[in-house]
Amino acid sequence: MSASAKPIANARSGTGIPSARLITWWVIASEIVIFGGLLASYIMHRVAHPEWAESASHTLTWAGALNTFILLTSSLCAVLAHQAADSHDGPKAAKLLRLTALGGLIFLCVKGYEWTLDIREGFVLSSGGFWSFYYTLAGLHGLHVLAGMIIMLIVAADAAKNEELQRVECIGLYWHFVDIVWIFLFPLLYIAK
Amino acid sequence: MLERYLTAASTYAHWIDYQFLLIAVLVGFWLIVAEGMMFWLIFKFRARDGRATQYITGEETHLKRWITIPHILVILCDIVIIVPAILVWYNIKQVMPPADETVRVIGQQWAWSFQQAGPDGVMDTADDIRTVGELHVKVNTTYHFELMSRDVVHSFAVPSFRLKQDALPGRTISGWFRPNRVGSYDIQCTQMCGIGHGLMAGRIIVETPQDHAAWLLHNSTPAVAGQQALPSPSTVGMDGLATMAEVRR
Amino acid sequence: MHKFQKSALYRIASRSLRLPLALVIGGLALSGCRMGATDAATRGQEVFETCVPCHNSDGSGNAAVGAPNIAGMKAWYVEREVDKFRAGVRGMHFNDVEGMRMRPMVLSLASEEDVKAVAHYVETLPPVPHGSSFPGDPKAGAALYATCGACHGDTGAGNQDLGAPRIAGVDDWYLATELRKFRSGVRGTNPKDREGRLMRPMARTLANEDAIRNVVAYVETLKP
Amino acid sequence: MSTHVEHAEPGIFRKYFWSTDHKMIAMQYLFTGMAMALIGGYFAYVFRMQLGFPNQYVPGYGIVTPGRYNALVTMHGSIMIFWVAMPVLIAAFGNFLIPLMVGCDDMAFPRINRLSYQIFLLSVLVLLSSFLVKGGPFGGAWTAYPPLSAVGSYNLTPAGATLWLVAVALEFVAFLLGGINFTVTTMNSRAPGMKMYDIPLVIWMIVLASIIFMCSAGPLIAGAVMLLFDQTMSTGFFDPTRGGDPLLWQHLFWFFGHPEVYVVLLPAMGIVAEIIAVFARKKIFGYKTVLYTTWAVGFLSFVVWAHHQFVAGIDPRMANIFSITTLLISVPITEMVFLYIATLYGGSIHLDTPMLWALGFIAEFMVGGVTGIFLGSSGTDIYLHDTYFVIAHFHYTFVPIAIIAVYGGLTFWYPKMFGRMLNETLGKIHFWGTVIPFNVIFIPLFITGTAGDQRRVYSYALFAEQSRPALQHLRLTSTIALLVMLSFQLIFIFNFFWSLRNGKSAGANPWRSATLEWTVPSPPPHGNFAVMPTVYRGPYEYGLPGGADDYVPQNVPDQAFGDQNS
Structure with missing residues (x-):
């Protein structure tokens, strides 16, 4: 089979859920356990080490809060893109998806600025338990934001031509997941002091 | 049953051995029944001309009981096993009888070293005895051990005592044993600890109180003025060598 | 359609058949040729694999794990010290962390022949140059070296008759570590360690850490 | 009706390495897995030779030093579990069977499937490259407990340790992608009419195994990231002197590691179910009950992990809970085995080679199962933990799984x-x-383990109790039996390749089996089904009274053989 022809298997839907949406949910499920394992490890350590609160007090809460706001806004754009795709308005969906990706870009810029300040103050990956978790968790999340943005731009390019509109919903789902992970990270890394 | 394969030299060795025997009898029975049933069925229902296969779904009540009854019996056997298993565990690992003596056991790559109180009977004083690879204990004496590691995870195992406990860096783990048979027994490391893991051997020497007192006296070094900051010299001496050399041969 | 498939799968399989079969047969044939070491030199090289994880395949050592540079060390000295480790004369002190790692490894050697073979192999390794790892004052060390020179020779080349090994060209961190061990009694206190018991009082003439550093710095300037 | 058009013959590369056809990807997994099995078997040969003939020159290898021994056992374990059992049992059989048995033309996402194999191949290459770096491959046991695995000056194989970790993580990603694809295909792409309980057991079990893997691998992937940072970026996640905890890795590892046992067990159980039904000409006894027990096993496998850590320094009270859950898991597994044995009742048993393997699986796996009770009950585990008893026990489960059942399936x-x-x-x-020979290898090891032989030890010369001659004789017996067993594998290799050209032509359905894959030509053409099938019944309709033949394929409508069973 050539790479572009879709097998019959792809078009069937025994569960009533389209395969694309189903696989997105499974990907999200497997991601949840990855982040879940890391977060559970962090929380267990955090409870065992009250002294980490001192390290946590050096994080920039305003930057975290700003990023929360940015990600929530971009998720709204993803919802609107899904609506546009549902009404078969590919170009509009593409526009909204690009706006969502822009949100991701701003998020990463804020993150980069924040990390620069942290590193200037001497807090790096190996500075202590809290900082190791801080950079690992936020870094892994940042990678997911980056990957989401790239996929989103690819989906947007197709959507602009009114192709593969079902993918708009899938990448939106994924983006909401990335958003929700951040909503867990923000209080755990920034607010708990 | 286990004693056929390895001496039992501590008080709780027999608890574990009886538990082992109990499990062996119960699971051995089930294994024989199940294997026997299987081979009998294979023989009985071998393909023969003119005999049709029976159509059985496995939902029939009168057949299902052939599964449900053994099933319940298995659960009963599980309970019979688990209760003593927990009791054995509880008595070995969760509660500690009052200590007569205390030893400190330290694992490092790739040797066991030991610290025990000298003739004064107090740990962390100048006459402490520090040994490498060899631990001398009194028979019929309850020892508490404090297990530590200097580098990686080790596991302090004395098979003849049926004793095993991992040593974790950064923690002190307590446990106990009460040797009840004079002799000299292996100490193993049973947790992968690097390239020398298979060579990390030690000996535990169970002595009569008289022998032990003589050993203590012979090996303890009172604090020497001018050398107090320094660790006391190796006290292993020749006894240890002889044992290790014997083992080599 | 499926005929084409069949032939495709068949072709992969039959092509991949020949190589493994040839390898298996060839391997069996080759392995039958040699069932063990032919001579001591080969055996020494083979057994030296035991030492490689710490001392490296060129014998250059690894300061991070406390393994000294042993390339080109004299066979008589290697053999003597290995035997001391094997007998528990060295590496049995409570605080000798490096010794406790070394002792089990030499205990893994199967026989005295293997010890001899590996010691001779070590001697054949070409010396590996190394840098210095800490500062010291060689001029101040020169005066202190007079004590050492008596046995180890003015050039630090060692003296087999006196049981004194070559020290010129040995890692400075290793010399310093061993001097400290001799001073504190981690090494050289075992009654069977004849040379160590001679060395220990000599090491104790070094008054302090500076003296150790200086004399080691001086040894580093010696050419064997 | 096939929607596929015949393409011009693609180049070798596109056909063998860039194909999205599930059958070709299955072959890629199968041959890679078999090649890795040869490597893993070779390692077993080398270290068993060292144990049987200590310090002798091993023909075809050389001297086994303590460091090399550790690397050999570590790589044997890692390869056999991650690079043999997983790719062959789940990926090869899953890829080959799922679309054929649920009646569709390919996986739901063929390109994700191809990506899965490519990442897997990359993980193989990364692992093999660790044999070439300084220090050699990782030797800190397949469990890789830190701080040993985290600190180069402790394990003395810093590069090998990192490459091993990266390879394992990549392999996990590959199987996550593959497993998600299996799950979606089975949920969504089944033939019309194939209801939940019409799915053959092997498909159920592969999919459930994929889901268990998906739910358990995440924490270990997180742990791998942490361990990688500990190795390369000097963080202290597992370093107790810097606020870390070495036990954390053990929990993350075994939270994955125990479900992993069932991840490889379930496909093997599925394969055996298919074979038994066909060769006993019997419906599986209590198909639904088998499924319920599978679900129960899948659920319970997540709450037993700490039985690997009874003496690891965890709170001793935890051992009681995990001891109970561990014995609890014996209940559904026993029931599953009973159901398989009950399937034989009233059958007409043909002892062809596949059936021999399937029955052999049950007979041997039972030994592995009952010996697990000794280890699961916390009291005896104090003594048996990390002895050869454990080795013999899990080889009595893993060899039936990854060798016997795989041969059955093949x-x-x-x-x-x-x-x-x-x-x-x-x-x-x-x-x-x-x-x-398999039994002759491992029965002696039960005895040496009971006599106190500890694991991962390159020579027992330093342990007086363990260097008793009687124990050495047992070790030697085991080694010789291994040589015999390995040499018999050459017969299989020969048979496999010889029959490709010279075997009898099979026809579509040589075993007179009722599942869908036997309704298409052998080998199945591109797109599998000339006419997409519709399913009318469950997968095991054998021995139906009154029919012309003793079985009814899933895709035959009821009218075709009368209404007596509708």
Whole structure:
């Protein structure tokens, strides 16, 4: 089979859920356990080490809060893109998806600025338990934001031509997941002091 | 049953051995029944001309009981096993009888070293005895051990005592044993600890109180003025060598 | 359609058949040729694999794990010290962390022949140059070296008759570590360690850490 | 009706390495897994030779030093579990069987499937490259407990340790992608009419195994990231002097590691179910009950992990809970095995090679199962933990899983894969030549373990109790039996490749089996089904009274053979 022809298997839907949406949910499920394992490890350590609160007090809460706001806004754009795709308005969906990706870009810029300040103050990956978790968790999340943005731009390019509109919903789902992970990270890394 | 394969030299060795025997009898029975049933069925229902296969779904009540009854019996056997298993565990690992003596056991790559109180009977004083690879204990004496590691995870195992406990860096783990048979027994490391893991051997020497007192006296070094900051010299001496050399041969 | 498939799968399989079969047969044939070491030199090289994880395949050592540079060390000295480790004369002190790692490894050697073979192999390794790892004052060390020179020779080349090994060209961190061990009694206190018991009082003439550093710095300037 | 158009023959590269056809990807996984099995078997040969003949020159290898020994056992374990059992049992059989048995033309996402194999191949290459770096491959046991695995000056193989970790993580990603694809395909792409309880057991079990893997691998992937940072970026996640905790890794590892046992067990159980039904000409006894027990096993496998850590320094009270859950898991597994044995009742049992393997699986796996009770009950585990008893126990589970069941599956589906039959005589010689030595290898190890032999030890010369001659004789017996078993594998290799050309032509359905994959030509053409099938009944309709034949394929409408069973 050539790479572009879709097998019959792809078009069937025994569960009533389209395969694309189903696989997105499974990907999200497997991601949840990855982040879940890391977060559970962090929380267990955090409870065992009250002294980490001192390290946590050096994080920039305003930057975290700003990023929360940015990600929530971009998720709204993803919802609107899904609506546009549902009404078969590919170009509009593409526009909204690009706006969502822009949100991701701003998020990463804020993150980069924040990390620069942290590193200037001497807090790096190996500075202590809290900082190791801080950079690992936020870094892994940042990678997911980056990957989401790239996929989103690819989906947007197709959507602009009114192709593969079902993918708009899938990448939106994924983006909401990335958003929700951040909503867990923000209080755990920034607010708990 | 286990004693056929390895001496039992501590008080709780027999608890574990009886538990082992109990499990062996119960699971051995089930294994024989199940294997026997299987081979009998294979023989009985071998393909023969003119005999049709029976159509059985496995939902029939009168057949299902052939599964449900053994099933319940298995659960009963599980309970019979688990209760003593927990009791054995509880008595070995969760509660500690009052200590007569205390030893400190330290694992490092790739040797066991030991610290025990000298003739004064107090740990962390100048006459402490520090040994490498060899631990001398009194028979019929309850020892508490404090297990530590200097580098990686080790596991302090004395098979003849049926004793095993991992040593974790950064923690002190307590446990106990009460040797009840004079002799000299292996100490193993049973947790992968690097390239020398298979060579990390030690000996535990169970002595009569008289022998032990003589050993203590012979090996303890009172604090020497001018050398107090320094660790006391190796006290292993020749006894240890002889044992290790014997083992080599 | 499926005929084409069949032939495709068949072709992969039959092509991949020949190589493994040839390898298996060839391997069996080759392995039958040699069932063990032919001579001591080969055996020494083979057994030296035991030492490689710490001392490296060129014998250059690894300061991070406390393994000294042993390339080109004299066979008589290697053999003597290995035997001391094997007998528990060295590496049995409570605080000798490096010794406790070394002792089990030499205990893994199967026989005295293997010890001899590996010691001779070590001697054949070409010396590996190394840098210095800490500062010291060689001029101040020169005066202190007079004590050492008596046995180890003015050039630090060692003296087999006196049981004194070559020290010129040995890692400075290793010399310093061993001097400290001799001073504190981690090494050289075992009654069977004849040379160590001679060395220990000599090491104790070094008054302090500076003296150790200086004399080691001086040894580093010696050419064997 | 096939929607596929015949393409011009693609180049070698596109056909063998860039194909999205599930059958070709299955072959890629199968041959990679078999090649890795040769490597893993070679390592077993080398270290068993060292144990049987200590410090001797091992023909075809050389001297086994303590460091090399550790690397050999570590790589044997890692390769056999991650690079043999997983790719062959789940990926190869899953890829080959799922679309054929649920009646569709390919996986739901063929390109994700291809990506899965490519990442897997990359993980193989990363692992093999660790044999070339300074220090050699990782030697800190397949469990990789930190701080040993985290600190280069402790394990003395810093590069090998990092490469091992990266390879494992990549392999996990590959199987996450593959497993998600299996799950979606089975949920969504089944043939019309195939209801939940019409899915063959092997498909159920592969999919459930994929889901268990998906739910358990995440924490270990997180742990791998942490361990990688500890190795390369000097963080202290597992370093107790810097606020870390070495036990954390053990929990993350075994939270994955125990479900992993069932991840490889379930596909093997599925394969055996298919074979038993066909060769006993019997419906599986209590198909739904088998499924319920599978679900129960899947659920319970997540709450037993700490039985690997009874003496690891965890709170001793935890051991009681985990001891109970561990014995609890014996209940559904026992029931599953009972159901398989009950399936034989009233059958008409044909002892062809696949059936021999399937019955051999049950007979041997039971030994592995009951010996697990000794280890699961916390009291005896104090003594048996990390002894050869453990080794013998899990080889009595893993060899039936990854060797016996795989041979069963291969001999059963070989006609479908390659269109020809394997030679029966050679197959039977191979069966007995594998199963008998297998028992002779591991029964002595139960005894040495009971006598106190600890694991991962390169020579027992330093341990007086363990260097008793009687124990050395047992070790030697085990080694010789291994040599016999390995040499019999050559017969299989020969049979496999010889039959590709010279085997009897198989036809579509040589075993008279009722599942969908046997309704298409052997080997199945591109797109599998000329006419997409519709399913009318469950997968095991054998021995139906009154029919013309003793079985009814899933895709035959009820009218075709009368209404007595509708």
